[in-house]
Amino acid sequence: MFSKVLAVFNRPPADSVAKNFPFLGSAWPVTILLLLYMLFVLNYGKKFMEHRQPYEIKKIVIVYNFFQVIYNGVMFGIMFYYFFIDRVYPLDCLATLPMDDPKKNIERVISYIYFINKIIDLLDTIFFVLRKSYKQITFLHVYHHAFMVFAIYWVVRFNGFGGQFFTMALANTFVHIVMYFYYMISAIYTGIKRSLWWKKYITKIQIIQFVSVSLHSVYILVFNPKCEFPVALHFLILAQCVIFITMFSNFYMKTYVKPQHQKQQ
Structure with missing residues (x-):
């Protein structure tokens, strides 16, 4: 059994060029990184902070959020161009480009910088631990961050x-532009955090994101069944979209709808 697991971990990538990218040549770096992440944010990080005051890392958080706004903005712009203007993929079938396609390297680079951004996203939770903001380390938060890295790999x-x-990726980068901009503004102007009325709409946008992505997969499955993108991966997308829609909707109800309803009683 263990030998079979090792065989999967050492299996050559579907695209042989992937082995030249850091974190993609083997499953071990990503697996070890996520294990360390989980151990720190769920256990050892809290023990480390137990007898310490929250770290004052406001400036670091502001720079980090600004960096994320720019990073996601650039990715969104690039993907939007190749998606809707250059039309690298037909919208009714987004199959991976052939190895000899002249734009194959563009596809590789865009995918890789998006993957690296998901690794950078893990810092969100590290900052929560260092600031002792444990209430923000929810199952939804940790699952979402860890799954994105693991699944993409x-x-x-x-x-x-x-x-x-x-x-x-296109929908997600747009959501992250809005989300990290909110985090940046709320970190700079701490006093107005509660008055930023559009905070709840970030969660709504996240839900819309997963609904739109799932509908696109359903459209292709129904109207273009000959599309070469694997059906199993369509169902993976649909399954995760359902999970995220459920969890984000539950978060929205608990955070915004129920408190408002209780105030009215």
């Missing part, structure tokens, strides 16, 4: 770069 390993997942 294995999709690239077994299917290659790009394809249908660009739909998710």
Whole structure:
């Protein structure tokens, strides 16, 4: 059994070029990174902070959020261009480009910088621990961050770069532009955090993101069943969208709807 697991971990990537990218040549770096992340944010980080005051890292957080706004903004602009203007993929079938396609390297680079951004996203939770903001370390938060890194790695390993997942990446980068801009403003102007009326709409946008991505996969499955993008991966997208829609909707109800309802009683 263990030998079979090792065989999967050492399996050559679907795209041989992937082995040249850091974190994509083997499953071990990503697996170890996520294990360390989980151990720190769920256990050892809290023990480390137990007898310490929250670290004053406001300036670091502001710079980090500004960096994320720029990073996601650049990614969104690039993907929007290749998605809707250059039309690298037909919208009714986003199959991974052939190895000899002249734009294959563009697909690889876009996919990789998005993957690296998901690793950078893990710093969100590290900052929560160092500031002792434990209430923000929810199951939804940790699952979402860890899953994105893990899933992207294995999709690239077994299917290659790009394809249908660009739909998710495009929507996700837009959401993150809005989200990190909110975090940046609320970190700079701490006193107005509660008055930023559009905070709840970030969660709504996140829900809309997963609904739109799932509908796109359903559209392709129904109206273009001959599309070469693997059906199993369409169902993976749909399953995760359902999970995220459920969790984000539950978060929205608990955070915004129920408190408002209780105030009115």
